[in-house]
Amino acid sequence: MPITSLLIANRGEIAVRIVRAARELGIRTVQAHSDADADMLAVRLADDAVSIGPPHAAKSYLNIDAIVEAARAKGVDAIHPGYGFLAENADFADAIEAAGMIFVGPSGSNIRLLGDKVAARQAADAAGVPTVPGSEGRIDDVAAARAVVDEIGYPVLVKAAAGGGGRGIRVITSAEEFDRLVPQAAAEAQAAFGDGGLYIEKLIARARHVEVQVLGDGTDVVHCYERECSLQRRRQKVWEEAPAAMLDDDIRQSLCAAAVALAKSVGYRGAGTAEFLYDDETRDFYFIEMNTRIQVEHPVTELVTGIDLVREMILIAGGEPLRLAQDDIAVSGHAIECRINAEDPYNDFMPFPGTVAGLTVPGGPGVRFDTMLYPGYAIPPFYDSLLGKLIVWDDSRDAALARLDGALAEFDVEGVTTTAPLHQALVRDDDVRAGAFHTKFLEQWLEREPLGEVKKREVAG
Ligand code: ADP
Ligand code: ADP
Ligand code: MG
Numbered sequence: 001m002p003i004t005s006l007l008i009a010n011r012g013e014i015a016v017r018i019v020r021a022a023r024e025l026g027i028r029t030v031q032a033h034s035d036a037d038a039d040m041l042a043v044r045l046a047d048d049a050v051s052i053g054p055p056h057a058a059k060s061y062l063n064i065d066a067i068v069e070a071a072r073a074k075g076v077d078a079i080h081p082g083y084g085f086l087a088e089n090a091d092f093a094d095a096i097e098a099a100g101m102i103f104v105g106p107s108g109s110n111i112r113l114l115g116d117k118v119a120a121r122q123a124a125d126a127a128g129v130p131t132v133p134g135s136e137g138r139i140d141d142v143a144a145a146r147a148v149v150d151e152i153g154y155p156v157l158v159k160a161a162a163g164g165g166g167r168g169i170r171v172i173t174s175a176e177e178f179d180r181l182v183p184q185a186a187a188e189a190q191a192a193f194g195d196g197g198l199y200i201e202k203l204i205a206r207a208r209h210v211e212v213q214v215l216g217d218g219t220d221v222v223h224c225y226e227r228e229c230s231l232q233r234r235r236q237k238v239w240e241e242a243p244a245a246m247l248d249d250d251i252r253q254s255l256c257a258a259a260v261a262l263a264k265s266v267g268y269r270g271a272g273t274a275e276f277l278y279d280d281e282t283r284d285f286y287f288i289e290m291n292t293r294i295q296v297e298h299p300v301t302e303l304v305t306g307i308d309l310v311r312e313m314i315l316i317a318g319g320e321p322l323r324l325a326q327d328d329i330a331v332s333g334h335a336i337e338c339r340i341n342a343e344d345p346y347n348d349f350m351p352f353p354g355t356v357a358g359l360t361v362p363g364g365p366g367v368r369f370d371t372m373l374y375p376g377y378a379i380p381p382f383y384d385s386l387l388g389k390l391i392v393w394d395d396s397r398d399a400a401l402a403r404l405d406g407a408l409a410e411f412d413v414e415g416v417t418t419t420a421p422l423h424q425a426l427v428r429d430d431d432v433r434a435g436a437f438h439t440k441f442l443e444q445w446l447e448r449e450p451l452g453e454v455k456k457r458e459v460a461g
Contacts, residue, residue, distance in 0.1 A: 299335070358414035
């Protein structure tokens, strides 16, 4: 049944992105919001809006009953979860279906098989997709798990099965640390994610983060090629590109085939991303997790493939079969995304909410700014610091870098400190320009070249 009205159960820039996609499909939009978000941009753009509770996310954006009730009261036929919050919560998907509405995403059972990181590892093994050496399932028995680790060798990572956004991961370098830190990690995971489940992976040093976008309709699965997200801080992506410039084409084909095989093995429906670590010395890749939702960095894929991923996921949820065959999907040129956060890059990335006194958005061909900002907007202090994403496209990586440099120079938010200067420094860095990076590159770079020094040099000319 095609969707005719949609409640957006998220906030910030992704809510704006979804309202626009729905509007273009002739779908009536209802924006859900907490009491702290009544004046957010998506509320202004949507046809209608509804409060789902107090500012604290646990009482609003994470409140399944309140969201389903608001959707019912507004008479919508579908709910889009965006990313973060309840986007990978199988119970949320089930509750929406039970209330007779459509969840814009995979089925609850798809999410249980792939959204849980341990289940996804097992699904990958079963589908013949290489995973990182580590524990087979959750750690139930600490002694048994330690025996596995003593065999694969330190350092290892202990990861929360329900973790996300770079949280719930810690490095362990010795048996002594293992015994001390694993119970502590379980308690932390329980407190942070409501699920104390842990598993173990060998630490893959100097890896690149390469991920494959897929679209499935429950029967067929296609891939929309890959993105590289190796520039990270605290395991959170900061800068993303498509395609992965340094990837050989035979590896690219194997990665994409692996992602499709995994998604097909569970009859995947919706948009999803299979994430991998890639070692460019050994040319080995390892599956790490599947994100069963739209991702923050989806626009770089949109710019190189011309596919509107949010539109496709809404159409799939409405029951349409995939509109694209694999042969219809091709990559052209190069796209780069910079995450612009309300954080002070000169002061250990301290969060910096405030009121937007002025806003200069860069423009010109191949420049896109997906944002929640507008002049006069007071950024609430309760949520993630992402303000927007500056995305550029050009016909080659070098040209895209030049375009990004110019766009960043134009970009300005008055009244709020942002991470834009970090990106301006990165786009001018020789290693970044050469694509010579890995997942620890940015943290090492920040230690080596404190941004304050970069600023001083620039002022000095
Ligand atoms: P992407 O892979 O799409 O870039 P991220 O890992 O950066 O996604 O997460 C997207 C957003 O969702 C971020 O705001 C992040 O903080 C949040 N997020 C993801 N997973 C979780 C989780 N399990 N719990 C809380 N927040 C999460
Ligand atoms: P999240 O759900 O928080 O996104 P991921 O499992 O996707 O967690 O890992 C996030 C990041 O942590 C990866 O992009 C990578 O930089 C790092 N990481 C994860 N697993 C490993 C590993 N086994 N070895 C080295 N780094 C890893
Ligand atoms: Mg991840």
